[in-house]
Amino acid sequence: MPHLPPLFSMTSPSSPAAVALGWLHTARFLTTAPRLEFLPPVGVPEVAFVGRSNAGKSTCINTLTQQKRLAFASKTPGRTQAINLFALGKQGETDAVLADLPGYGYAAVPKADKIRWQQVMANYLVTRESLRGVVMLCDPRHGLTELDDILLEVIRPRVEQGLKLLVLLTKADKLNRAEANKALSIARLQTAGGEVKLFSALKRQGVEETALLLWQWTHGADDHPALPADPAP
Ligand SMILES: Nc1nc2c(ncn2[C@@H]2O[C@H](COP(=O)(O)OP(=O)(O)OP(=O)(O)O)[C@@H](O)[C@H]2O)c(=O)[nH]1
Numbered sequence: 001m002p003h004l005p006p007l008f009s010m011t012s013p014s015s016p017a018a019v020a021l022g023w024l025h026t027a028r029f030l031t032t033a034p035r036l037e038f039l040p041p042v043g044v045p046e047v048a049f050v051g052r053s054n055a056g057k058s059t060c061i062n063t064l065t066q067q068k069r070l071a072f073a074s075k076t077p078g079r080t081q082a083i084n085l086f087a088l089g090k091q092g093e094t095d096a097v098l099a100d101l102p103g104y105g106y107a108a109v110p111k112a113d114k115i116r117w118q119q120v121m122a123n124y125l126v127t128r129e130s131l132r133g134v135v136m137l138c139d140p141r142h143g144l145t146e147l148d149d150i151l152l153e154v155i156r157p158r159v160e161q162g163l164k165l166l167v168l169l170t171k172a173d174k175l176n177r178a179e180a181n182k183a184l185s186i187a188r189l190q191t192a193g194g195e196v197k198l199f200s201a202l203k204r205q206g207v208e209e210t211a212l213l214l215w216q217w218t219h220g221a222d223d224h225p226a227l228p229a230d231p232a233p
Pocket residue numbers: 051052053054055056057058059060072073074075076077078079080081101102103104170171172173174199200201202203
């Protein structure tokens with residue numbers, strides 16, 4: 001029996017979600033850049049994970065790629081301090097890139113550093129040519145904060161021109177059903193009808209839907225992952 005990533009056992013191996021998860025499982029470290037000017041251009045679509053410090057960005061990337069330690073996740077806020085890129089696709093055939101960005105808003109960071117980082121983020125989101133989509137992660141117990149709003153404002157013109165946006169309400173395992181529904185409605189209002197989903201790394205909630213969306217964003221608007229061809233009769 002070949003080793004299969006854990007999520008394959010929960011999904012039919014030929015379903016579009018399973019194909020998308022298999023694709024995400026190919027993720028490997030590409031490069032790290034302490035500042036924007038060190039970020040190499042990539043000739044493939046890029047999806048950025050942004051959000052407040054401690055929102056669960058790195059954990060989300062690890063969950064989607066079914067790799068325990070691809071992105072650094074930590075109880076200490078501010079763990080991710082550089083832009084880390086991960087390549088997707090078969091070895092030598094990279095077809096997309098995931099970007100794990102440092103979180104913003106961590107209280108203990110000096111104000112000057114916070115402002116500097118906000119500018120870096122804004123620059124990245126406005127100028128990064130390969131950027132195809134943004135996944136904004138938000139801890140629903142805190143809701144979308146002022147910094148999240150600023151960031152949504154920054155990318156609005158690009159979203160109007162086709163940049164994809166998904167807001168993931170993370171750590172959904174900490175909410176009961178009523179709280180989850182309330183958090184969803186509030187976030188949908190705040191993002192003006194944008195796509196919002198509940199996500200839990202712990203309960204693997206929202207994992208398949210998110211995997212499929214990322215696949216679709218990077219492989220063509222309404223595409224479905226290619227299913228294995230039927231065996232010849
Ligand atoms: N209960 C629960 N905890 C989670 C979940 N996702 C992340 N966490 C926890 O939240 C904390 C922060 O997670 P990270 O993934 O490091 O968050 P981050 O957004 O990458 O943080 P920075 O890199 O500091 O910006 C860790 O202690 C995780 O274990 C989840 O779905 N459920």
